[in-house]
Amino acid sequence: MKIPLQLIPTLRKETPGTACVTHLNNAGASLMPTPVYEAVKAYQEHELTRGGYEAAADHEAELNATYDSVARLIGAERDEIAIVENATFAWHQAFHSYPWKKGDNIVTSHTEYATNFISFLQVKKRFGIEVKVAMRGDSGAADPQQIRKLIDGKTRMIVLTHIPTNNGLVNPAEEIGDIAEEAGVMYLLDACQSVGQYPVDVKAVKCDLLSATGRKYLRAPRGTGFLYVKKSVLQTLEPMFLDLHGAEWSAANTYEVRADARRFENWETNKALTLGLKAAAEYAINIGPKGIWERIVYLGGMLREKLINEIEGVSIEDIGATQGGIVTFTIKNQPCERVKEYLQERKINVSVSHRSSTRLDMEARHLEGVMRASVHYYNNEEDLEKLTKALKAFTSS
Ligand SMILES: Cc1ncc(COP(=O)(O)O)c(C=O)c1O
Structure with a gap:
């Protein structure tokens, strides 16, 4: 069953970390809920x-x-x-x-x-x-x-x-x-x-x-x-x-x-x-695993679209017919670690996935590393906006 939209603020309240950071590193470790x-x-x-x-x-x-x-x-x-x-x-x-x-x-x-x-x-x-x-x-x-x-x-x-x-x-x-x-x-x-x-x-x-x-x-x-x-x-x-x-x-x-x-x-x-x-x-x-997946797919898709439309030089690196919440991208001429540091300083948590973690796939696609912004159901549109706004500032600085 779908997660009702009006439940999201409650779920965020039960996730105290959302008041402190913009957490888009759920593929690393999610923020724990209070229970x-x-x-x-x-x-x-x-x-x-x-x-x-x-x-x-x-x-x-x-x-x-x-x-x-x-x-x-x-x-x-x-x-x-x-x-x-x-x-x-x-x-x-x-x-x-x-x-x-x-x-x-x-x-x-x-x-x-x-x-x-x-x-x-x-x-x-x-x-x-x-x-x-x-x-x-x-x-x-x-x-x-x-x-x-x-x-x-x-x-x-x-x-x-x-x-x-x-x-x-x-x-x-x-x-x-x-x-x-x-x-x-x-x-x-x-x-x-x-x-x-x-x-x-x-x-x-x-x-x-x-x-x-x-x-x-x-x-x-x-x-x-x-x-x-x-x-x-x-x-x-x-x-x-x-x-x-x-x-x-x-x-x-x-x-x-x-x-x-x-x-x-x-x-x-x-x-x-x-x-x-x-x-x-x-x-x-x-909460319901099907509803969780549905919301993650929605937020993941929205983030990919925002990055393509709003960030100059961005390439979405996700492949496959079905895509979930792990959004990977590179920005032309910008080393991933520098982007991550810039975001970290603004309390936006993302990570970098390096070639050595998935060598066969990364070598075949000539990728050394990718930025990884991974969304969860407790993220909201505002989190995605904060990320794209920061990336816009980064690429135009
Ligand atoms: C696909 C995959 N398998 C296994 C692992 C290892 O998990 P853990 O660190 O819990 O041992 C990871 C960690 O990132 C992973 O992404």
């Missing part, structure tokens, strides 16, 4: 006077309910969720749990995030696997048919970044899910930039594994993330790193890996932040 901050603060205060282990015992039911909230957000079941500290750990736990063997191959796209690709190269070096990168489609997004063409009898995993770090584009994760299912190949989706922005439903995507972070579009505190592992593949994957929470040392020479997705977690976690993640998932569910 998220309050959940973290209340727990931390309890811990201060009660003791760490004792506070966790007092909040056991609430902490456990985090799995329900996160699962509900993405259409999963509670036993399919592992709560970890960031998307990278979630992704690593999933990817490296596969028993890679020489001759195996993975099929991926040109929009992959640096950390993921480094892991591909590492596993290639270690085990002799092959990394197959599908050609981009006409729109610039990953092309399901090109991915299909690369799959053969030795393909063990399809790995896709849903929404890349350096672009507004949304890769066709659902269509690629159909191909993965048809081919019987495991499918790992990096949903770091999509959860909280795009209405992700693991049943619709048909992914086996999904990694996500808390701090970006989900608006949870920094240092939170989660991994989804489909029940039917759970028993086939043993985490690379297992501690006494993920497994039980059942006899002197044996251990039993736990049955649910929590086998991918660490025993020690930040309980206050876990409750922050729970509050953030519930906050997003209450």
Whole structure:
């Protein structure tokens, strides 16, 4: 359902940061809403006077309910969720749990995030696997048919970044899910930039594994993330790193890996932040993921248009048929870092995405770096106006 326009001022009031900065760095980390901050603060205060282990015992039911909230957000079941500290750990736990063997191959796209690709190269070096990168489609997004063409009898995993770090584009994760299912190949989706922005439903995507972070579009505190592992593949994957929470040392020479997705977690976690993640998932569910996406698309489109119409020398660098809230652009003869600094001095938060974060895509498009202004549903037209006004002043100075 659409977010009613009259709700936006309330949502901004619940986001105290909007009174202090023009925040257009939601792809970096969103501003937290008050309920998220309050959940973290209340727990931390309890811990201060009660003791760490004792506070966790007092909040056991609430902490456990985090799995329900996160699962509900993405259409999963509670036993399919592992709560970890960031998307990278979630992704690593999933990817490296596969028993890679020489001759195996993975099929991926040109929009992959640096950390993921480094892991591909590492596993290639270690085990002799092959990394197959599908050609981009006409729109610039990953092309399901090109991915299909690369799959053969030795393909063990399809790995896709849903929404890349350096672009507004949304890769066709659902269509690629159909191909993965048809081919019987495991499918790992990096949903770091999509959860909280795009209405992700693991049943619709048909992914086996999904990694996500808390701090970006989900608006949870920094240092939170989660991994989804489909029940039917759970028993086939043993985490690379297992501690006494993920497994039980059942006899002197044996251990039993736990049955649910929590086998991918660490025993020690930040309980206050876990409750922050729970509050953030519930906050997003209450507003409605479809409405969130609709408003983000609207604001993203409006910003692209304003930049084209009002800023001299600007090039919009977003590609793909479906575009969301990550608006990327360059300004002729202006180094991105200088633009960012200028905006920062005026309390306008944006970021720069460098070539090394998404090398294949950036090299193909001859880009060293792009400005990244990422909108969220709590942004408003005034925020976009402030950005374009500042950029106008910058380019004419
Ligand atoms: C597409 C993508 N994947 C993974 C990550 C890593 O996320 P985290 O920093 O939470 O580990 C990022 C971070 O920017 C990202 O944009």
